[in-house]
Amino acid sequence: MAPDIEGPVLDEARNLMIRLYNKEAISSLNILRQHMFAQNKSELRSLPPTEDAFKQHVLRALYQLRWWKHAHESNPIIPSVTEFGRNVLNNCLVPITTLLPQFPTDIDVPSFCKCKSSKCQSSRCSCVKADVMCTIAFACATSADGCSREQVVEVEESESEQDF
Template sequence: MAESDKLPPTLGALKQHVLRAHIQARVWGQTDIVQQEFLDPLQNGYYKDKDGQLKPVTTEFLPAPEAIIEMVRCQCKVDCSSHRCSCNSVELPCTELCQCSADCQNDEDSQDITLASDSDGDSEDNGDV
């Protein structure tokens, strides 16, 4: 299963962050007021845990649809060039969700280089015709 913490933030996460930032800005903006008007943190990006402590709500939704979180990813220890790589075996490039080694030969950059060199070879073959 893919690690959801490697996915980019969602709009739900942004909304919760803005709510928390609004509380902070309001507190700072009222520093010179004796009787400050506080916002309810439970309505503005926080929840109470089982011990009654306020904790930030990180997002309202999953970071991605469950199908994406469960999508193919590999954990290869070598260069991902063989069909033992679960991504390579289904003809997909390795992504940031994969936990393969730094010398991966199946990432998008490697495939772009391969495709570019293949198309260069095709143009040479077409020139001979």
């Protein structure tokens, strides 16, 4: 059973990560990732991790911390490494990068929206024609006021089963 790291540990780690990107007003790594993608689509390497990928990284860091914390004991009781963001594959230990699918499957959007305005109400708008909401990746969403038709997609996080 994976440890439950929800609460102060994960919140503090997330807040530190968000502060590294100098975006203290945002409270979710997924939202931060969407806004940064909308501002600079060419540098995908500069995006922060998703909430789920970040949680897996924190689990791996906590496992290492647990080893260090109990290093002075002769027979420490350390849980299985597979409970802390890793799997065994072909007798090798590999990190779990995410538990979520790579792409959302339930979003039906046009390939792009060229509206420069934040309104997107014109019948010439591809979003209006397709009768779908705009997303953060479209030009209209990066306007100063945001887009009135913007759809914020927040990925649900899986719940852990055991307390750390």
